[in-house]
Amino acid sequence: MEFKKNQTIYMQIADFICENILTEKWSSANKIPSVRELASKIEVNPNTVMRSYSYLQDEGIIYNKRGIGFFVSDDASKMIKELQRQTFIESEIPDFAKRMKLLDISLNIFEKAFKAV
Amino acid sequence: MEFKKNQTIYMQIADFICENILTEKWSSANKIPSVRELASKIEVNPNTVMRSYSYLQDEGIIYNKRGIGFFVSDDASKMIKELQRQTFIESEIPDFAKRMKLLDISLNIFEKAFKAV
């Protein structure tokens, strides 16, 4: 796994987990990888993964069964969407559109990329 | 001037300068504010502004006349676009489109925002 340097690693991991939940690769009520397992897989310090899990737990997206592991909450997808949609629409989209205009990038290019995902 | 906390201040200042160049508020071959001047205006330490200027100078977007000040390069807009377009199209747009899909945000919403800028 590669990380961008303008964002903290633990947040990028959290995003990665959210993505897996939204795409249902990691589905509700199933156990997600242990801290050590994920850490060794993506070659990162276990503390860093722990931090991502703690953050998501605070947000209610995953929960912990002592001695067993972390699990995806029942309404995880819904919570993620609620958490991100508003700021996304109100803040990130306008900023993004503005940058596109400044760089002379047409709506077409974006539409193609959107449909290609 | 207000700063977001998920990005470094000096990069936000650099972006701010690029924006001023792209919108031609600061035009080619004209002097831009001195380090101290801009620093006091946006209430930031001169060293921080200096860092932004140095970065932009390294990129060839502005240049320096000894003892006089910084000036916008002739082809600054072009360089900014070249610098940002590629990573923007190849990396940021796909990521952004992907997030939109995950959050169930339709293309319509984006188009409206784009036209509203």
Add this chain to the structure above:
Amino acid sequence: MEFKKNQTIYMQIADFICENILTEKWSSANKIPSVRELASKIEVNPNTVMRSYSYLQDEGIIYNKRGIGFFVSDDASKMIKELQRQTFIESEIPDFAKRMKLLDISLNIFEKAFKAV
């Protein structure tokens, strides 16, 4: 460590590091001293060392593992030579030879010094 006053300290530190790499005192893929460590060793402000490291990182000569430290790039020696050889041969050598002639210094004197290194 002593510094000449006609050159900036941070560039002299960068040169010092390059020299250590070229002479293989600091070898590829090994960790180099931390910013604070080197700073206290050569009695300089950590910011100054940081600046040297950043410069060398921009040039690709060293790289950083987050939270761990700086490391010598695999092809560091090659990069240093590429970086310095061209300007050295095309610009510094002719200038130097010219000054020698102007000062009536014979090639012999230089050859002796060269062999004595």
Add this chain to the structure above:
Amino acid sequence: MEFKKNQTIYMQIADFICENILTEKWSSANKIPSVRELASKIEVNPNTVMRSYSYLQDEGIIYNKRGIGFFVSDDASKMIKELQRQTFIESEIPDFAKRMKLLDISLNIFEKAFKAV
């Protein structure tokens, strides 16, 4: 005239003048260009040229006739050589030779450049 940025402009001008004296382009007892004249020719602030002249005057290489201008001293070449030879041989040559060795540059390359001047 182009200036290197790792050296002060007024010293580069002083070197330029010394060169002209050593090569006898500006010969002894002849008037050298006025401060303003040289300044406009090499596109530099007159203060900067004045500084170079003052420096050379302090060293005794040129002298001033009030209201008339600056002149090359009779023994200017000799003074320049005396001023520069010692530090050149004792300090600059060894440093230069050392850098050449580190960059794997052979004596041959230097010799060719020396003869080509």
Add this chain to the structure above:
DNA sequence: GTGGTCTAGACCACC
């Protein structure tokens, strides 16, 4: 522990 950023304040050379 590591790097990274920022502030405050100083000094210098140059224009």
Add this chain to the structure above:
DNA sequence: GTGGTCTAGACCACA
């Protein structure tokens, strides 16, 4: 006045 460098000291995120 201008940029450029350096110090001292602080705080933060990350491992």
